[in-house]
Amino acid sequence: MQTRYNAYLTVYLSLIFGIVLSLLFVLIEGAAAGAVRAQAELVADLGVDSIFAEYHRELLDQYKLFFIDSSYGGKNGGIGMVETHLSDYMSYNITPDNDLFLPGEHTLLKLRNPYLEIDEVSYASDDQCMVWKAQAVQYMKAVYGGDVLTRVQEHIDIVQSNNLTEKDVYGEIAAQKREFDESLKQKEIQEVGAESEEGYSYQKVSGLFDAIAGEGLLKLVLPTGKTVSGAVMDAGPYFSARKKNGKINEGTRLQNNTYKPDALIDELIFGEYLIKMYGCYTQPKEKGLLKYQNEYILYGFNSDAANLRRSVEVLFALRAAANLSSLYADSTRKSEVDLAALIICSLLLAPEFSDVLSAIILGIWALAEAVSDVHQLLDGGRISLIKGHKEWNTSLTEILTGNFHGNSTHNKGLSYQDYLRVLLGLMNKERKVTRSLDIVEMDLRQTDGNQHFRIDRCIDYIKVHFGFEDANGHDFVFYKKMCYE
Numbered sequence: 001m002q003t004r005y006n007a008y009l010t011v012y013l014s015l016i017f018g019i020v021l022s023l024l025f026v027l028i029e030g031a032a033a034g035a036v037r038a039q040a041e042l043v044a045d046l047g048v049d050s051i052f053a054e055y056h057r058e059l060l061d062q063y064k065l066f067f068i069d070s071s072y073g074g075k076n077g078g079i080g081m082v083e084t085h086l087s088d089y090m091s092y093n094i095t096p097d098n099d100l101f102l103p104g105e106h107t108l109l110k111l112r113n114p115y116l117e118i119d120e121v122s123y124a125s126d127d128q129c130m131v132w133k134a135q136a137v138q139y140m141k142a143v144y145g146g147d148v149l150t151r152v153q154e155h156i157d158i159v160q161s162n163n164l165t166e167k168d169v170y171g172e173i174a175a176q177k178r179e180f181d182e183s184l185k186q187k188e189i190q191e192v193g194a195e196s197e198e199g200y201s202y203q204k205v206s207g208l209f210d211a212i213a214g215e216g217l218l219k220l221v222l223p224t225g226k227t228v229s230g231a232v233m234d235a236g237p238y239f240s241a242r243k244k245n246g247k248i249n250e251g252t253r254l255q256n257n258t259y260k261p262d263a264l265i266d267e268l269i270f271g272e273y274l275i276k277m278y279g280c281y282t283q284p285k286e287k288g289l290l291k292y293q294n295e296y297i298l299y300g301f302n303s304d305a306a307n308l309r310r311s312v313e314v315l316f317a318l319r320a321a322a323n324l325s326s327l328y329a330d331s332t333r334k335s336e337v338d339l340a341a342l343i344i345c346s347l348l349l350a351p352e353f354s355d356v357l358s359a360i361i362l363g364i365w366a367l368a369e370a371v372s373d374v375h376q377l378l379d380g381g382r383i384s385l386i387k388g389h390k391e392w393n394t395s396l397t398e399i400l401t402g403n404f405h406g407n408s409t410h411n412k413g414l415s416y417q418d419y420l421r422v423l424l425g426l427m428n429k430e431r432k433v434t435r436s437l438d439i440v441e442m443d444l445r446q447t448d449g450n451q452h453f454r455i456d457r458c459i460d461y462i463k464v465h466f467g468f469e470d471a472n473g474h475d476f477v478f479y480k481k482m483c484y485e
Helices: 008-052 057-063 079-094 096-100 126-143 147-161 169-186 202-214 217-221 239-244 264-277 293-299 304-329 331-347 351-378 396-401 416-426 429-444
Strands: 112-123 458-469 475-483
Touching: 008 079, 008 458, 008 475, 057 429, 079 112, 079 458, 112 126, 112 475, 126 264, 126 429, 126 458, 147 264, 147 416, 169 202, 169 304, 169 351, 202 331, 202 351, 202 396, 217 304, 217 351, 239 429, 264 293, 264 416, 264 429, 293 304, 293 416, 293 429, 304 331, 304 351, 304 416, 331 351, 331 396, 351 396, 351 416
Parallel strands: none
Antiparallel strands: 112 458, 458 475
16 A cells, blocks of 8 residues: 655745745855955055055154155156055055965955046145145144234234335335425525534434435344355245146145135134244244245245345334334324424524424334334344334434434334234235245255155045956945045
8 A cells, every 4th residue: 555645845845945045145145245345445445544654754744744745755756656556555455365375375255456546636736725724724723722813813903904014114204305305405505414402413314314224224133143044045946936837736626624715714823834834034944945934935035135135124114114103193202303303494494394304203213213123023022013102212312313223122022923923914825825835845855855845746635436356256346535634
């Protein structure tokens, strides 16, 4: 007798097992794909991190900022060299066990990177050099406080409200003096040397003006025993000249969304960065090509001597304008000058010219005091923007008798660097940052291995397009971005 069995359970399990096995294969395939993608992204991240770890050491040491030099110390540079470095790092990261020389070693993933391209970069010079400025501002915000910025803004407001950089006291007094001399000549007054009992005379006042005008201002205000740097540079090879000629690298502009190029506070912070990191006459940068670097940023001449001379002229004009405003606001001193002018004009038999001579004497007094002020600033002293009555170093008697020595006795107010802060805050923004990058190139080219350094090859941000492939021919494509923060 033959026994028959029902096989429905076996059939059911066979069908279920097939479905479970298919699901298991899908999960394994998905896990493998996930593992490959994870490894690909890890390799990409490590590669990009390695590239950004190759920041320029000398640039960081001198200027405290992070940038990748795409020339890597060579004569030529560009994105291609960065891609080569990135590819080398990734090749190692894909098969890190190669250095172990394990027999029979292999990986089931067999990841490889057939495609790599840097799509975007930001150079330090991009966006009118805003990339460089943004990093500098971020550094200053992280390291220094903001009290000094409030004072600088107050000083700038004083200068602007009083038009101190617009007045030409020397030119105005020179013109008034020419007219006065011509008036005396027309009246045929020859005895201009006539003196009062106090020793006042127009000849002595005029001689003091001629001394200020003729002896050379820099020589007149330079502190005793101090010399001027003889450093000279050729502007042709540096950033501002290349920028003017359209020969700089251009990337994809500023990527830092927190930096506001038009914000006044950020501009003042950048000015403070220049004071901290760059040299000037009172604190020269001995290792730099130019020692008076902030003066170069302000005036752009190719020698320390020319830049210092111009700095002295600007400070002299500013101090003369401030001093003249103070004199006119001081009714007591104004009355004394009016009386002295009347006495001198009476000696000249021309009392009707006393008002003109009063204005001339006030101007010469302001100029003489400005000489003393600038001398004190260059000697490390301090001068208030608007000086009080007791802060003056010269007297009316010195002016009227021509016995001016310019001795400094007061030391309060702003230092030479403080005045530079104000002038930097008032100057053209684009010219300021452009010349600051000239200085960076000058300084770094003095160091070993950086003879061909160019700031417009230095990278702050990159966006990379990656393409990976696994053992089964699956493609994995994605982008990575990175920027120095």
